[in-house]
Amino acid sequence: MSKRPTLDDIRAARERISRLVHVTPLEHSSEFSRMLGNHIFHKLENLQVTGSFKVRGALNAILTLTDEQRSNGVVAASAGNHAQGVAFGARRAGIHATIVMPVGTPLVKLAAVKRYGAEVVQLGETYDEAAAHAAGLAAERGAHLIHPFDDPAVIAGQGTIGLEIVEQLPDVEAVIVPVGGGGLVSGVGTAVKALLPRVQVIGVQASGADAMAQSLAAGELRTSQRTVTIADGIRVARPGELTLAIARDVVDQVVTVQDDEIADAVLLMVEVDKSVVEGAGATPLAALLERRIGLRGKRAVLVVSGGNIDVNVLGRIIDRGLVRTGRLVRIRVMLADRPGSLAEMTRHLARLGANVLHVLHERAFSHGRLDETSVDFALETRGKDHAEEVVRGLEEAGYEVEVLT
Numbered sequence: 158m159s160k161r162p163t164l165d166d167i168r169a170a171r172e173r174i175s176r177l178v179h180v181t182p183l184e185h186s187s188e189f190s191r192m193l194g195n196h197i198f199h200k201l202e203n204l205q206v207t208g209s210f211k212v213r214g215a216l217n218a219i220l221t222l223t224d225e226q227r228s229n230g231v232v233a234a235s236a237g238n239h240a241q242g243v244a245f246g247a248r249r250a251g252i253h254a255t256i257v258m259p260v261g262t263p264l265v266k267l268a269a270v271k272r273y274g275a276e277v278v279q280l281g282e283t284y285d286e287a288a289a290h291a292a293g294l295a296a297e298r299g300a301h302l303i304h305p306f307d308d309p310a311v312i313a314g315q316g317t318i319g320l321e322i323v324e325q326l327p328d329v330e331a332v333i334v335p336v337g338g339g340g341l342v343s344g345v346g347t348a349v350k351a352l353l354p355r356v357q358v359i360g361v362q363a364s365g366a367d368a369m370a371q372s373l374a375a376g377e378l379r380t381s382q383r384t385v386t387i388a389d390g391i392r393v394a395r396p397g398e399l400t401l402a403i404a405r406d407v408v409d410q411v412v413t414v415q416d417d418e419i420a421d422a423v424l425l426m427v428e429v430d431k432s433v434v435e436g437a438g439a440t441p442l443a444a445l446l447e448r449r450i451g452l453r454g455k456r457a458v459l460v461v462s463g464g465n466i467d468v469n470v471l472g473r474i475i476d477r478g479l480v481r482t483g484r485l486v487r488i489r490v491m492l493a494d495r496p497g498s499l500a501e502m503t504r505h506l507a508r509l510g511a512n513v514l515h516v517l518h519e520r521a522f523s524h525g526r527l528d529e530t531s532v533d534f535a536l537e538t539r540g541k542d543h544a545e546e547v548v549r550g551l552e553e554a555g556y557e558v559e560v561l562t
Contacts, residue, residue: 161403162309164351167316167344170217174314177249178206178213181318183325183458188429193445196456198329200322203434203464207241207269209390210318210462211305214340215242217314218303219250226301227252234258234291236284236389237266238463239305244273255300257291259283263389263467283384285394306340307397315341319348322458329356330455333441335462336360336369336411337391339400345460346407359450360404360411361440363388363419369396370411373404387416387470388436390463412449417481419443423466424478435466483541485514487533487561488548494530502532502556509550512537533561 162170182201189197202210219231230253233243240256247254254275258267259282270277278294281287284305295302304311322332322345332349334342339360346358362370363386371379380395396404404411414422422439425446426432441459444450479485492498499518506513515535538544551558 160309161399162313162316162344162347164348166309166313167320167348170213170310170313171317171320173220174213174216174317177216177246179204180321181205183322184430186430189442189445194453195445196454197445198326198456198458199430199432200318200458200460201432202318203432203438203461205463207238207245208463208465209238209241210315210341210460211235211238212242212245213317214305214308214311214314214344215239215303216246216249218308218310219243219246219252221310222250222301229298230254230300231303232257232291232295232298232300233303233305234284234288235305236287236392237262237270237465238390239303240270240275241266241273241465243303244270244275248274255291255294255298257281257287257294259287263465263470265467266465269465283394284392304397306338306343306393307399308340309399312340312344312347312400312403314344316344316348318460319345319352323349323352326456326458327353328456329353329458331357331359331450331452331457332460333359333361333444333450333457334460335388335391335437335440336362337366337393337437339369339396339404341460341462342408343400343403347403350407357409357452358407359444360408361444361449362411362413363391363436363440364413364415366392366394367413368394369401369404370413372396372401373408373411386419386436387474388419388440390435390437390465391440410450412444414440414443414447414449418447420474421478421481422446423471423474426461427471427475432461433464433466433471434461435463436470438462438464479537483544484538486536486538486544486547488536488551489531489533489559489561490551490556491529492532494528498530499532505551505554505556506534506536506547509547510539510543511547
């Protein structure tokens with residue numbers, strides 16, 4: 158394969174990996190289309206083998222190795238999805254795989270890599286620290302290092318998504334892609350621009366890990382000094398030399414989104430489209446929801462890159478999302494310290510349609526009078542308007558209400 162993968166390389170990759178990966182669905186979202194004023198389609202790579210697009214590039218890289226390279230095994234560094242792809246591909250090819258993963262890797266991804274039979278080494282706080290160790294380990298063992306994005310075979314494998322998009326939606330007008338190191342957007346952009354040059358290819362990064370956006374703006378590689386984002390799949394401090402060069406030619410723009418915006422998009426994907434996605438996979442939707450991209454009325458494909466989200470993270474995202482949208486509120490009310498006061502209060506809440514989730518009844522630490530007690534309620538409501546209606550209703554009933562944040 159040439160240093161820079163071509164459309165023919167991507168087509169060859171599809172033939173190579175087709176028996177082991179899914180052609181993932183391209184689903185129209187009527188609700189998001191209505192909300193955003195676009196024709197929105199989701200390319201559901203969260204339904205891919207291993208739960209992520211990464212298996213495409215990893216498999217292609219493994220299947221292009223020589224017999225000698227296979228005999229020495231492979232090494233990779235990854236926060237999770239590339240690791241699973243390499244582990245899956247190595248098991249299918251019957252070769253040994255060693256994966257170096259950062260210490261904070263989500264448990265769901267760590268467990269999956271071990272389940273595929275790979276040797277796991279946990280080291281470093283970030284992907285870049287893990288990658289440095291992986292490179293040294295590969296040199297020490299004589300193993301082949303499979304880079305998660307700056308590798309022509311990996312990029313060609315990811316580009317097979319672009320072939321599928323064009324075939325599934327020939328009149329597509331924009332493709333929106335999560336960006337970390339740039340392997341996915343480089344591969345998809347290469348395929349899409351070769352077949353449909355008019356189509357916009359737009360990358361989305363987390364604002365806390367925006368090295369590709371910085372590099373494109375500067376015209377040279379830039380490194381983020383500190384990468385902080387809930388989107389661990391794209392938490393990369395520095396894009397690749399090859400991916401940056403390709404992105405210059407095939408990516409029309411790169412925008413960034415905040416973590417709170419990513420979290421809101423994850424929650425909306427669960428609620429509206431019934432899809433569980435990880436932070437990286439929700440970034441294209443976040444960019445549209447926050448109007449970072451002007452595509453009103455156009456047929457846009459959002460690449461939902463993966464669904465391997467830790468259930469604890471998902472739980473926190475759901476809880477915080479409910480708070481931000483006013484569907485989960487906490488209030489503090491001073492009640493007379495006598496029998497029946499709490500029951501009377503809960504009757505008011507029932508009348509107002511609020512569901513009581515938790516009650517904290519506090520006497521010793523209350524700042525009220527000795528004949529009063531402080532009671533905190535966690536309430537489930539229908540949204541901000543309903544929450545405000547509940548507070549007004551309690552105040553009209555004579556209660557002094559403090560909304561807790």
